[in-house]
Amino acid sequence: MTTISPTRVSMYDFLYQDTIPMVSLLADTAKLSLPQAHLAMDASLQAIISALLAYQQHQDGQTVSKKLFGRGAVKELRQYNSMNFATISAALYHRHDAADAIFYDNARVIKASDYIAKQVGTTTQQIQILLTSLCVIVLRELAILAEYSQLDNDEINKWFALQPQFLSSARFTVSKPENLSTELANNESQEAIATAENSIKTKDSADTDLSSIEQLSSTPPPFDHYWYELTAFKPENHEPVQDMQLATGNYLKAIGRSPDNLQQGRHNDMLVFADMHDIALPHQRWLLQLAKISDIYLSRNRLRITSEPINPPKPPLVSLGLIGGNSDNTPTTISEKPIEYEPTTPLWKNPVIIIIILVISVLGALATFKYQIKKADGTKLAVEEVLEQEAIEERQSQDVAIVRVDDDDTDSAEVEKTE
Known part of the structure; x- marks a missing residue:
């Protein structure tokens, strides 16, 4: 069995990790210090994601795909495969157009920039440069992820519908390890998290959960629900429902086996979502493929600051045997026997x-x-x-x-x- 974190299909978690390498470049562009740029980027990502969710809620997946992911600015920015001054110059050129498309009007952009500027302690104009530039980068990254995962309009709608659960307060409350102090739990800066990791690793406690610390370092700060009010997004209780008529061993084998229906023996190389508190994801082929491609994309660290490569990297490939089947087709149990269908009558x-x-x-x-x-x-x-x-x-x-x-x-x- 191969498990993958449910956060690999979270837009907030994906963009948070994806944009970390370009903090210094955006800090230089907006003339901010690195701590200010860190905090401003975290809040800007929250504002942009909330605006995207509101956009999809009022429109649909087809409109998102055509008018946001298919914009000329996004297509131009996709010609670059790394972050450098040429890439950021293209983002600065299209930043106002992309921001107005996501937030509907410039008034919301100014209001969001003013809110972030008060938290960071800088000017609204500086934050506006960072926020609008980040809008183009976000659209570019999500467009690439959707294309590589081959998502259709209906799957884009389902993808957006799963996002509010990754932004709930309960999710961030349970993600903090118990052995961290309250002061560290309330500190959202990356420097404080790194210091906490070093201090915990130096302890001689045998029961220290290093995996929890690693998860904390990659977990974005708690989501500020003020952005729901600004962008007029209304979160809905979306519970993924499986069709029980299709919930057979053969169906689960075709789309990715559920953890509750794992079989013993040779069928142990399937890709499934790991259990996560307050997170519920359907084990469907397209969602598993999205998660795996997101994981591969993040491992490439494509937004690091470097010169443009001579040959662009190839799109990530996902083995169909990992998410859609097994090389050994011999049924191990009665529930895994293939469903026999009546042959279709010739015309x-x-x-x-x-x-x-x-x-x-x-x-x-x-x-x-x-x-x-x-x-x-x-x-x-x-x-x-x-x-x-x-x-x-x-x-x-x-x-x-x-x-x-x-x-x-x-x-x-x-x-x-x-x-």
Whole structure:
């Protein structure tokens, strides 16, 4: 069994880890110190994600795909495969257009920048540069992730619907280890987290949970629900529902086995989501593929500051055997036996199609026969009319008599008459 963290399909967690390498570049662009840039980026990501969720809630996945992920600014920025001055210059050029598209208007952008500036202790204009530039980067990263995962419009809608649970307060409350002090739990800066890790690792306690510390270091700060109010997003209670008629061993084997239905033996290389408190994800093929591609994409660290590579990196590939099946197709239990379906009837054996073809053929033959009869009747009438006309002309020629009288006969007749 291969497990993967549910946070790999969280936009907030993905973008938080993905944008860490470019903190110094954005700090230089907005003329902020590194601590200020860290805090400003965390709050900016929260504002952008909340605005994206509100956008999808009022529109749909198709609109998100076409008008946000398919924008010209995003396409231009996708030509760059690393972060450098050329990449950030392109982001600065398109930042206002992308921010207005996500937040609907510039007034919300200014209001969000002013809110973040008060928290960080800097000017609204500086935060606005960082926030709007980050809008283009976020759209670019999510567009790449959606394309590599081959998400359609319906799957984009489902992906967005799963996001509010990753932003709930309960999720961040239980993610903090118990052996951390309250002061550390309330501190959201990256420097404090790193210091806590070093101090805990130096302790000689055998029961120290290093995996929890590592998870804390990669966990973004708690989400500020003020952004829901600013962006007019209304979180809904979305509980993923499995179709129980399809919840068989064969179905789970095809889409990724559920942890509650794990089989023993050779079938132990399936990719499944690990259990996480207050997080519920359906074990579906597209979601597992999205999680795996997100994991590969983050491991490449593509937003690190470096020169543009000569050859662009290839899209990550996910083994279909990992998320959609197993090389060993021998069923181990009765529940894993393939479902037998009735073979489909060929078209030429389908009685309905045969009847339709016969009816069309008969009607076509009748129409052709009727046309030929009408054509023959018309020809016969035309011939009869011609013959009748010729007969009339013949009779008229027989009624006329031409009499020729010679001159000699006329003279002799007159002489006889006189006598």
